[in-house]
Amino acid sequence: MTIPDHSFYERDTLQVAKDLLGCKLLRRYKDSVLEGVIVETEAYKANDPACHAYKGKTPRSATLFKNPGLSYVYLIYGMYHCVNIVTEPEEIAGAVLIRALEPLESLDNTNGPGKLCRELKITKELNEIDVTSSESNLWIEKYQSIKPAQIVETARIGIKQATDWPWRFYIKDNKFISKK
């Protein structure tokens, strides 16, 4: 078991989004650990109209400009949270949205960004967590290696801007991908 360090995240967001497929997301909660395999991601970058940081730094999006390897958690539609991992060097905005997990360890279906956050008890309290340390309450470990041929690139889901950019990635034939 190895944990990707800051240099893993301090790269192009699209590359990180692909490389995160097959890694595990782990959440320490009340003395137990909830975990799942990342099977679907989306990339968000500074020059991307759909990115929260597109119009510059705001109180919410400031996290996206910080150190790669931090978590970025926000509330969407008033009732669900979404988790991202910050990418690119400091002061350059970028993040990878984790859209779906294949459940391990006592998780129910987590085939969507809102559902997986509810299952893993991820809330705004877990914003700006260092996911490169197993001391954190939220972190990422290497798990499976995914061959490039197993990665499918498609358009992102649930956004109104830049809907034709193929910045969504998932593991081919996996049963836990979020639906349209």
Next chain:
DNA sequence: GATAAGATGTTA
């Protein structure tokens, strides 16, 4: 099956 609408609150 498909499509529509409602819940809900933060953001800028």
Next chain:
DNA sequence: AACATCTTATCA
């Protein structure tokens, strides 16, 4: 007013 969502209802 929009929103990186999900569930439930109402068709067929």
